[in-house]
Amino acid sequence: MTKLIVLIVIILGVIAIAQLVRMYELSSKLRNRREEDIPNRDNRLNATLLLVFMLAFFASVIYLFVEYGYTGRGEAASVHGASTDWLMDLNLWIVIGVFFLTNALLFGFAFKYVRKPGVKAYWFPHDNRLELVWTVVPAIVLAVIIILGLRSWNEQTDESPDEAIRIELFSKQFDWTVRMSGDDNTLGYFDYKLTNENNPMALLTTKTIQDAIDSMEYSSTGIHALEAKLNNPHLIFIPEDHDLMVKDLARKERMVRMLYQLKARHNSALDARAMDDIVFNANDTLFLCKGQDYEFNFRSKDVIHSALMPHFRSQMNTVPGQTTRFKFIPTITTAEMRVKMNNPKFNYILMCNKICGSSHYKMKLMVVVLDKPAYKKWYAKVSKFDPKAADVCKTFRNIYAVGKPKAVVADSITVAAGTSVDTAAMATK
Numbered sequence: 001m002t003k004l005i006v007l008i009v010i011i012l013g014v015i016a017i018a019q020l021v022r023m024y025e026l027s028s029k030l031r032n033r034r035e036e037d038i039p040n041r042d043n044r045l046n047a048t049l050l051l052v053f054m055l056a057f058f059a060s061v062i063y064l065f066v067e068y069g070y071t072g073r074g075e076a077a078s079v080h081g082a083s084t085d086w087l088m089d090l091n092l093w094i095v096i097g098v099f100f101l102t103n104a105l106l107f108g109f110a111f112k113y114v115r116k117p118g119v120k121a122y123w124f125p126h127d128n129r130l131e132l133v134w135t136v137v138p139a140i141v142l143a144v145i146i147i148l149g150l151r152s153w154n155e156q157t158d159e160s161p162d163e164a165i166r167i168e169l170f171s172k173q174f175d176w177t178v179r180m181s182g183d184d185n186t187l188g189y190f191d192y193k194l195t196n197e198n199n200p201m202a203l204l205t206t207k208t209i210q211d212a213i214d215s216m217e218y219s220s221t222g223i224h225a226l227e228a229k230l231n232n233p234h235l236i237f238i239p240e241d242h243d244l245m246v247k248d249l250a251r252k253e254r255m256v257r258m259l260y261q262l263k264a265r266h267n268s269a270l271d272a273r274a275m276d277d278i279v280f281n282a283n284d285t286l287f288l289c290k291g292q293d294y295e296f297n298f299r300s301k302d303v304i305h306s307a308l309m310p311h312f313r314s315q316m317n318t319v320p321g322q323t324t325r326f327k328f329i330p331t332i333t334t335a336e337m338r339v340k341m342n343n344p345k346f347n348y349i350l351m352c353n354k355i356c357g358s359s360h361y362k363m364k365l366m367v368v369v370l371d372k373p374a375y376k377k378w379y380a381k382v383s384k385f386d387p388k389a390a391d392v393c394k395t396f397r398n399i400y401a402v403g404k405p406k407a408v409v410a411d412s413i414t415v416a417a418g419t420s421v422d423t424a425a426m427a428t429k
Ligand SMILES: [Cu+2]
Pocket: 304, 305, 306, 352, 353, 354, 355, 356, 360, 363
């Protein structure tokens, strides 16, 4: 009912305005005046109203700055975040200056140069000096902004120092998985061809290659099963199904040849790099240490995602088939930030910032920054092999070395010393 009344009011309003315009036209005709002749009074009124609008516009912008802070970002929680903020502030101050200047000129000129009777407008077609000024000044300003921005981008995506902790953030529809590089601080290699349910991150070791070959050859949908089915004289297939099976078989045979090549080239001494990696459950928390250098490596299994950590002012696309990276040093622990924000429930967050599918909104990860002692305690707990530990549900070692934790650690050390030991194979013997 109210909607109907509102609609009627709007329609009547439009009719009333149309009638007013019509009346104005008729009265102009009666007074023998052409429609395009605008009285001076109207011109002056419009000029004054433009000036009033400018003042109201400026006042509202200033009010918003005062009321909400001029960025609304809050404090940056990383060293790189602080430098990014500095750059953002610089940009913002330039924009604010240009905003006030151009709008003052626009409305000020409209007011100052209002049409006056008897004054003819000055014909001003071209001026080289003016052209030069409004080309060169913005060019210099933009160059400065771009050079500074590029410098800070290079800094944040450049190679990290050796002491930086390497962490991989693995994205897929729709979750994040954290892989820490472990005690050797080297992330183990991976190869997409090794992806299966036991090895969702496709980590590359002697054992995972063999597992992938075995599953390709001997699983219930593997090459041998397919061949047996196709060659079974007692089975009759619909031609379409038969074609599909032949295609599937050809694909799997191609794949297994690539896996055998991978196996032949693989250096088992490198297994240890992957064996000490700590892989958390998908959507488990990312723990960081205050004041520590971090290098994040990003990977995607399916589509392009984007890792946004707003409080650290970091964002990086995760691209299938390519590792991307950035680095930062956290400077404020979660506990400190809670005090600063006066919010005991505050938590840092990592969110996907690319619309990557139907459950994109769910793709986030909690981030916790601890101080050094607390972090050390936490790390000692997660890096120690314990298949039953509730907070490390599924480290890589847990999957591939259940029951033989000590052997793995010992073998890793031997490997590090230079002897070639097949740690993965030993671990599961
Ligand atoms: Cu996503």
